[in-house]
Amino acid sequence: MTQQTATLRQRLRKQRRSLNRFQQRVFATQSLHKISRLAEFQSAQKIGLYLDAFGEIQTKKIIELCFALNKSVYLPMICNMNHHLVWVKISRNIYRNKRFSLHALGMLEPMASRGIHVSHLDLLIMPLLACDRYGTRMGMGGGFYDRTLASAPHKPYRLGLGHNFQYLDIHLERHTWDQAVDAFICPAKTYRFRRKL
Template sequence: MEKSEIRKKILEQRESIDSDIRSKWDESIFKRLITSELYKRANTIFTFVSFKSEVDTHMIINDAISNHKTICVPKINSKQEGIKLYKIDSFNQLKKGYFGILEPIESCQQVDKNSLDLILMPGVAFDRYGGRVGYGAAFYDRFISNMNKHVDKIALAYHFQVLDSVPMNEHDIRIDGIITEKENISTAFK
């Protein structure tokens, strides 16, 4: 399947999840993440702020703040500038921005991406070899491609978003793992 077909199919499926089931799956993903060694040892975490039918990251953001971790979220001013990284201390520092996604307000402190210990990646579909199909704008691929150090990139997804394989282009960045409601998947050694 082409990326556009995968996006259409998976997004339709993701948007049709019953809210009670979604809450249970989100809780399971949250517990799997916060009990992982990657999360426990990370001091500075970059996460997407969940939007629409994405895995809920609000619990993760609150947990990181309450455990005195530095939590950073993306801000996009334009496609050309790409992702800028900002530290937040509470949800009060977020407002609707690009595409209606919650973003940090102007007074938040910008953070150097090379200070990150863990990146939580959004996306539409993934495979067990590190393949990722995003939303098509390549914001995360461009953001990660010029980092100075390796940082674990973990996708948060529902189990049905993990496919046998996804198409990858040469500029696509591979992820290191996936956390679903059913399992933690390491893609780094495949």
């Protein structure tokens, strides 16, 4: 990782964490409206999501909408053997009663021993630190999504979710292992990409 990338990551993390509760609620509602109108969301039955923990767009309203529409919700769990993500189906009861465990990296995970491969999902809504105009996704640096998605080239549809300032009208460096997104939604706009440069 270059010093420039490290500095950009640090700045975006700080900016994301500086948002207050009111801003987070507004941005979550605006993002929900855009996602609910997305054809890929409307047709999807198995949807992978995340539990926000580091200032990302909050996913509570999206998860509740999925349950209301009888869509299946899956949350990521880190497999300690290979550091890939597996996807665990959760119920409304599990979600509302917060039956999760705290991972050492600081996020909540489902309390389950098994999950499905990401390719079984129809839609994957994932967090990021930045997305450029080509759909290049910059994550938190652990590589979990990149390793996982490398084994699923065709499915699911990859949707990045972030704040307006996380869309960068530049060309981020993309390594061979970096996994791009098909679209990026932020409160202000929906961007669609051709995944291969």
